[in-house]
Amino acid sequence: MGKYIDIFMNWAFGYQMPEWAILTFGTLANVLLVALPVLLAVAMIVYVDRKVWAAIHLRKGPNVVGPFGLMQSFADGLKVFLKETIIPAGANKFLFLLAPGLSLIFGLVGWAVIPFDEGVVVSDLNVGILYLFAVSSLAVYGIIIAGWASNSRYAFLGAMRSAAQMISYEVSIGFVLVSVLLCVGSLNLTDIVLAQKNVMFGFNGFFFTGLMPMFFIFFISALAETNRTPFDLPEAEEEIVAGFQIEYSSMSMALFYLGEYATIILMCGLMSILFFGGWLPIIDWEPLYMIPGFIWFFGKMFFFFFCFAWIKASVPRYRYDQLMRLGWKVFLPVSLIWVVLTSGYLVFFCKFAS
Amino acid sequence: MIIAICFYIFATILIGSAIMVVFSKNPVHSVLFLILAFFNAAGLFVLLGAEFVAMILVIVYVGAVAVMFLFVVMMLDINFTELRKGVQDYLPVGLLIGFILPVEMAVIAGGWSMTDGIASTITAATPPVNEVSNTAAIGSILYTDYIFLFQLAGLILLVAMIGAIVLTHRKRTGVKKQDIGKQVRRRRHEAFEAVDVKPGQGI
Numbered sequence: 001m002g003k004y005i006d007i008f009m010n011w012a013f014g015y016q017m018p019e020w021a022i023l024t025f026g027t028l029a030n031v032l033l034v035a036l037p038v039l040l041a042v043a044m045i046v047y048v049d050r051k052v053w054a055a056i057h058l059r060k061g062p063n064v065v066g067p068f069g070l071m072q073s074f075a076d077g078l079k080v081f082l083k084e085t086i087i088p089a090g091a092n093k094f095l096f097l098l099a100p101g102l103s104l105i106f107g108l109v110g111w112a113v114i115p116f117d118e119g120v121v122v123s124d125l126n127v128g129i130l131y132l133f134a135v136s137s138l139a140v141y142g143i144i145i146a147g148w149a150s151n152s153r154y155a156f157l158g159a160m161r162s163a164a165q166m167i168s169y170e171v172s173i174g175f176v177l178v179s180v181l182l183c184v185g186s187l188n189l190t191d192i193v194l195a196q197k198n199v200m201f202g203f204n205g206f207f208f209t210g211l212m213p214m215f216f217i218f219f220i221s222a223l224a225e226t227n228r229t230p231f232d233l234p235e236a237e238e239e240i241v242a243g244f245q246i247e248y249s250s251m252s253m254a255l256f257y258l259g260e261y262a263t264i265i266l267m268c269g270l271m272s273i274l275f276f277g278g279w280l281p282i283i284d285w286e287p288l289y290m291i292p293g294f295i296w297f298f299g300k301m302f303f304f305f306f307c308f309a310w311i312k313a314s315v316p317r318y319r320y321d322q323l324m325r326l327g328w329k330v331f332l333p334v335s336l337i338w339v340v341l342t343s344g345y346l347v348f349f350c351k352f353a354s
Numbered sequence: 355m356i357i358a359i360c361f362y363i364f365a366t367i368l369i370g371s372a373i374m375v376v377f378s379k380n381p382v383h384s385v386l387f388l389i390l391a392f393f394n395a396a397g398l399f400v401l402l403g404a405e406f407v408a409m410i411l412v413i414v415y416v417g418a419v420a421v422m423f424l425f426v427v428m429m430l431d432i433n434f435t436e437l438r439k440g441v442q443d444y445l446p447v448g449l450l451i452g453f454i455l456p457v458e459m460a461v462i463a464g465g466w467s468m469t470d471g472i473a474s475t476i477t478a479a480t481p482p483v484n485e486v487s488n489t490a491a492i493g494s495i496l497y498t499d500y501i502f503l504f505q506l507a508g509l510i511l512l513v514a515m516i517g518a519i520v521l522t523h524r525k526r527t528g529v530k531k532q533d534i535g536k537q538v539r540r541r542r543h544e545a546f547e548a549v550d551v552k553p554g555q556g557i
Contacts, residue, residue, distance in 0.1 A: 020356055095386075125405065126405070126487055127409050127489060130406070133413055134409050134413045134416070134417060137412075137416070138412070138416060144424055144425075145386070148382060148428050156428070160425070163424075163425060167418060167421060170418075187487075
């Protein structure tokens with residue numbers, strides 16, 4: 001983006017910007033170019049979410065505000081924005097207000113390394129996947145701090161549940177990432193996508209290889225990592241009212257939702273990058289490459305988000321001990337064994353990318 | 355110049371938050387400052403070009419270890435006036451440790467610079483950054499030169515883990531436990547029974 005700003009300034013004002021200004025403003029423009037559409041996408045994806053639930057429940061869903069109810073999220077946003085922010089008397093004021101901001105920021109920073117098309121990425125880190133893993137493990141802080149700063153038993157219980165749940169499922173996510181990395185031999189997300197071209201029988205994507213079970217583990221762990229149903233125990237209404245966000249009102253509550261949905265879309269993007277070949281078409285067939293890459297990428301993300309909404313509408317909540325059992329006794333051993341099998345296969349057939 | 359500015363920002367926040375870890379009154383705030391310190395240390399590693407170490411620092415320390423710290427500290431029921439009482443008694447011990455640590459570090463640094471042939475070791479350990487990514491460089495050093503030490507570290511951790519489990523695990527009798535297999539195997543006709551209740555009679 002910096003290059004274009006420089007050209008524009010030269011053309012419009014005849015002003016040659018210094019190097020540091022090009023770098024700074026270029027990076028800022030890149031960040032805004034990704035962050036603002038993500039926030040807009042969150043507003044629209046909430047609408048999609050509600051429409052999918054409604055369709056599964058045989059209801060109509062939001063259909064009043066704007067054409068087909070498309071403006072519903074913005075009306076909701078305006079509503080919460082105009083409400084009063086209540087800070088409980090016993091709360092730790094600074095941390096109480098910091099927590100929703102943190103959860104939104106950690107939902108957004110992960111987008112910095114997501115490649116939307118070949119070369120279309122804010123920062124092409126060569127440890128991109130580790131960065132994403134780090135960011136997703138940080139998301140827990142918004143929730144823990146919220147739970148503690150609220151000075152409420154329910155909020156604290158929700159925060160503790162959330163922390164335990166996220167740490168448990170991060171372990172299996174880590175092993176899934178390791179098995180993908182072994183096949184690629186690089187931590188760069190662009191390399192990961194390019195390695196999936198025509199990976200087996202003309203299909204693009206590791207999903208069509210022996211890594212298929214890892215995709216399902218990753219999908220379910222992503223549900224747990226983002227506190228979505230059936231693993232939304234941190235905000236289980238029947239048990240702990242609304243969990244960590246019980247004391248929040250107005251915009252501070254809306255920020256939690258924005259962060260949560262931004263993380264969910266990020267996870268959908270990660271799934272399409274790791275297992276379905278990101279911006280590549282599903283089948284390695286020349287005419288399909290006529291469709292721009294970002295459309296493939298968004299289409300895949302949208303499909304995974306549909307699956308998230310579908311699960312939310314149809315699956316009941318897990319019990320806490322079942323959740324922990326699934327994470328530690330099922331996913332951890334299975335993913336560990338799969339890492340061993342994958343690396344064994346790669347060593348035996350001399351397929352390690354060095 | 356931008357790198358220099360970034361360095362001073364990260365370094366200032368790092369030192370400031372490290373000081374606040376010690377001096378803040380609320381232990382939860384201390385842990386949060388510790389997390390901020392980890393974060394800025396990761397930023398410094400990125401500036402050095404060691405992005406792998408930076409990311410591992412964030413994943414392991416911020417993402418897992420500090421969450422556990424925070425967990426424990428939040429659960430503590432602390433009386434702050436009582437906590438403050440012992441400061442005078444602990445001050446000499448704290449000062450002693452604060453004196454020993456820098457002295458030891460000085461000894462290590464001095465020994466490092468005085469050992470013969472250290473220049474060749476320093477240059478041998480770092481392949482050029484733009485040829486080998488530092489993930490691959492760390493991997494090749496760790497798994498070829500130091501493989502036995504690495505395995506040994508893993509083994510020690512495993513033994514510690516088994517020890518912790520052995521020490522804390524006890525079989526309690528008279529406690530109801532869930533048998534997941536049994537729960538999954540349960541079918542509807544075992545749990546429900548359709549009874550045809552006649553009006554006015556009850557079961």
